[in-house]
Amino acid sequence: MLDRGKVFYEKLVAARGKVAKVAAHFITDGSTILTHSKSRVVLQAMKEAAASNKIFEVYVTSSSPDNNGKEMCQSLTKLGISCTVILDSAVGYVMEQVDMVMVGAEGVAESGGVINKYTSSTLNNNLKKEHPLVDYTPPHYISLLFTDLGILTPSAVSDELIKLYL
Secondary structure, eight states, rough: HHHHHHHHHHHHHHOOOOOOOOHHHHHHHHEEEEEEEEOOOHHHHOOOOOHHOOOOOOEEOOOOOHHHHHHHHHHHHHHTTTEEEOOOOGGHHHHGGEEEEEEEOOOOOOTSSSEEESSSSSSOOSSSSSSEEEEEGGGGOOOEEEETTEEGGGGGGGHHHHHHHH
């Protein structure tokens, strides 16, 4: 069991690197990117893009209640990437200035939707009863998914899952 866990972990780390390399190619000079909270893969993609001498700026949501966005912004600043932390509620305000939104994913559903840290989607706004840690962003809000299998559209996810289990 421990050996299998080690192999899985090594594959996971390798997959993050693959995803970051693919995603970095989509970051263009002069672009403005919005990201939510902190994501190791998004950070690595931006690091790769900066290493390729691409100049871009990033808005990072503060990500209440843990404020992981500040940590992400500090990491980006150390890489020489221009970064601004914004309130989660300010996403609509900066959206017109943004060329691309890049967020990490805790998981991808068969539909191509993404499970991510809460507030990546603006649909779960009934917080009177509970404060969820994750939410679901439906596939119609997603253009591309950067995966270790390559770049997929949300509608291609179910096909790729079927291939994995054949």
